[in-house]
Structures are given as structure tokens and as C-alpha cells.
Amino acid sequence: MEGTPPLKVLIVDDSPDYADSTALLMRCYGHEVEVAYSGADALTKAEAFCPDAMLLDIGMPGMSGYAVAQAVRNRPKLHATALIAVTAYSDPAARDRSREAGFDLHLVKPVDPVVLEHALELVDRTKELFALEERTMGHPNALKHRADFLRDQLRRSRAG
Numbered sequence: 001m002e003g004t005p006p007l008k009v010l011i012v013d014d015s016p017d018y019a020d021s022t023a024l025l026m027r028c029y030g031h032e033v034e035v036a037y038s039g040a041d042a043l044t045k046a047e048a049f050c051p052d053a054m055l056l057d058i059g060m061p062g063m064s065g066y067a068v069a070q071a072v073r074n075r076p077k078l079h080a081t082a083l084i085a086v087t088a089y090s091d092p093a094a095r096d097r098s099r100e101a102g103f104d105l106h107l108v109k110p111v112d113p114v115v116l117e118h119a120l121e122l123v124d125r126t127k128e129l130f131a132l133e134e135r136t137m138g139h140p141n142a143l144k145h146r147a148d149f150l151r152d153q154l155r156r157s158r159a160g
Helices: 016-028 039-049 065-073 092-101 113-137 139-159
Strands: 008-012 032-036 053-056 082-087 105-108
Touching: 008 016, 008 039, 016 032, 016 113, 032 039, 039 053, 039 065, 053 065, 053 113, 065 082, 065 092, 082 092, 082 113, 092 105, 105 113, 105 139, 113 139
Parallel strands: 008 032, 008 053, 053 082, 082 105
Antiparallel strands: none
8 A cells, every 4th residue: 555664574374375475465565575384484584574563374283373473472572563363263262362362463364455454554553652652561561552452443444
């Protein structure tokens, strides 16, 4: 979308077709993109790339997206990374579990590209606020506040 500053986005999905096509779309939107096809690879790439956002599948063999999210949340270098679940899991229990694992947003496949880019616009808008809140409120409180804000804004944009 025009006007969205480029973000560093890490796409993690065990389906190369899905990951690569999403990466192509994100590059068309002007973002800097890296791709990982497993949870372990995602953590290695995240440490090196320091993404602004991770689009993360949950149902992957080996290390699940839930486990990746928890590991990211425990790495100080990655505290500011927004975690967006992009998954086929749509039931309330999966949404609750993604929130508990540290995801900021939970989007269900197939995700409308406009919704995905809007979510990234919201991430960009909250970067400075998150950094300020992390310094003043502490990391856990800032994380919860950002996740609540992102969910609320995305819900409002869908309703409007």
C-alpha cells in the first residue's frame, strides 16, 4: 500500500509456496523480507534480521509457531518484534493459545492481502509508542498494551 514505510518482515511457514508467495506480496508493498520454513530457522533468521514483524504459521512440524513466539518473547533483542499468527486455526481455543504464547494478532488463512498490509501499517504506527512504553511501563505491560491496541484497531477497521 502506498504511504506505508517499509518494514522488516520475517515470514515463517512450512509451506514454501505460501511463504514465498506472501514474501513476493510483501516485497511488492515495499517491505524488506526474509523467509524461514521452520521454527528453528525462524529463530536463527530473527536474531540476524531483527524484524519489525513476523508473519508466523502456527501448525508447523517440529517447533510450532506457539513455541517460536514464546522463544521470541524471551529474547531481549527481539522484544519489539510484532508477532502475527497467520494460520488455518480459527477456533477460539487457538486464538486464546496464540495470545498466551505472545502473539499480537491472530489472522486466519486465507488472509486478504489488504488486511495483512493494514496489520503491518498498524505495527508501523505503534513502533515508537511501544519503545516509549517499554522504557516507562516495562516490557510485559507494553507488550500487552500493543497487542490489545492492534487487535482493537484491526477489529474497528473491519467493522467500518
